[in-house]
Amino acid sequence: MTAREIFEGIRKKDRLALSKGVTLVESLRDEDRSQALELIGLCHREAMQSRRIAISGSPGVGKSTFIESFGLSFVGKGESVAVLAIDPTSSISKGSILGDKTRMEELSRSELAFIRPSPNREEAGGLGISSYEISILCEAAGYDYILIETVGVGQSEIAARYLCDLFILILQPGAGDELQSIKRGIVEIADLFVVNKYDGSFREQAEKTRLRFLAEATRDEVSTREVILYSSIRHYGLEAVATFIEGFYEGKNLRDLTKRRDAYWLSKKLEKGIVELCLKRHRQEIDRIISMIEQGVDDPFPLVRDFLTDLDTASNR
Ligand SMILES: Nc1nc2c(ncn2[C@@H]2O[C@H](COP(=O)(O)OP(=O)(O)OP(=O)(O)O)[C@@H](O)[C@H]2O)c(=O)[nH]1
Numbered sequence: 218m219t220a221r222e223i224f225e226g227i228r229k230k231d232r233l234a235l236s237k238g239v240t241l242v243e244s245l246r247d248e249d250r251s252q253a254l255e256l257i258g259l260c261h262r263e264a265m266q267s268r269r270i271a272i273s274g275s276p277g278v279g280k281s282t283f284i285e286s287f288g289l290s291f292v293g294k295g296e297s298v299a300v301l302a303i304d305p306t307s308s309i310s311k312g313s314i315l316g317d318k319t320r321m322e323e324l325s326r327s328e329l330a331f332i333r334p335s336p337n338r339e340e341a342g343g344l345g346i347s348s349y350e351i352s353i354l355c356e357a358a359g360y361d362y363i364l365i366e367t368v369g370v371g372q373s374e375i376a377a378r379y380l381c382d383l384f385i386l387i388l389q390p391g392a393g394d395e396l397q398s399i400k401r402g403i404v405e406i407a408d409l410f411v412v413n414k415y416d417g418s419f420r421e422q423a424e425k426t427r428l429r430f431l432a433e434a435t436r437d438e439v440s441t442r443e444v445i446l447y448s449s450i451r452h453y454g455l456e457a458v459a460t461f462i463e464g465f466y467e468g469k470n471l472r473d474l475t476k477r478r479d480a481y482w483l484s485k486k487l488e489k490g491i492v493e494l495c496l497k498r499h500r501q502e503i504d505r506i507i508s509m510i511e512q513g514v515d516d517p518f519p520l521v522r523d524f525l526t527d528l529d530t531a532s533n534r
């Protein structure tokens with residue numbers, strides 16, 4: 218299939234075409250790259266309709282179950298949902314992709330849902346430039362919501378922040394006791410905290426966790442952040458989350474959000490490309506310097522400095 222054919226399929230919300238597109242974009246083969254770029258270009262012209270929401274949190278906190286219950290509520294209203302589940306363990310155990318799919322079993326049966334687990338390949342947490350490109354394909358397919366599941370480790374929360382408009386952090390009841398252990402950065406960037414598993418024996422602890430995070434979330438007086446108690450099992454808290462999301466998007470221009478996102482990811486792409494080009498061009502020289510250092514040259518620092526000075530002079534010419 219050509220890029221144009223895949224694009225035509227995507228525009229008709231044909232999920233098979235969308236899957237093909239995603240596979241093409243994810244491909245590491247050089248010969249797929251120009252097709253992939255053509256497809257992304259075509260899709261980008263169509264894009265800018267979707268609401269993008271990141272769902273982050275520690276392993277096992279209930280992200281997939283939340284997405285399933287939440288996604289089903291959208292689908293129930295006739296809205297379409299694309300889920301990109303970043304699976305941090307899939308590179309280690311092949312079975313976990315199936316695990317995630319199963320947890321969204323009901324959602325995956327809906328005509329209005331597209332669920333795509335992505336292997337963690339590029340960066341910490343699995344979010345990288347290809348996730349941004351895939352999200353553009355989903356936008357072109359006209360999904361009302363793009364939900365991105367990511368484990369809040371390392372750089373992934375920053376990447377998720379720049380992939381999405383809204384960042385939801387799911388918390389385990391009792392998580393407040395170890396507030397210090399949750400990465401400071403992730404608490405700062407979250408727009409909404411959801412204390413999950415507000416059911417059975419977890420209830421009391423969930424309430425305590427809510428109060429702890431409420432103090433944290435509203436430290437800044439103008440903050441509009443909230444902490445919501447939720448149970449995927451009891452379908453508790455769904456309305457509160459939906460209301461928060463509506464309020465969040467009120468008065469926001471999706472086009473502006475898109476421009477900011479494009480600027481971030483395309484600058485990343487540019488930087489990555491420049492480094493790759495430069496490394497390719499100077500490979501021999503770099504290898505020569507490294508092998509001299511490995512052989513124990515007396516004073517290795519000037520070697521590196523002189524090389525960089527020459528490079529700078531050459532690029533100024
Ligand atoms: N009691 C209770 N258990 C829940 C709730 N939501 C999820 N769970 C359970 O928590 C466990 C983990 O749920 P997942 O949705 O797979 O969690 P996750 O955060 O996606 O996990 P990873 O993707 O592996 O990081 C499962 O056994 C769920 O059944 C809830 O609202 N209440």
Ligand SMILES: [Mg+2]
Nearest residue numbers: 280281317366
């Ligand atoms: Mg999961």
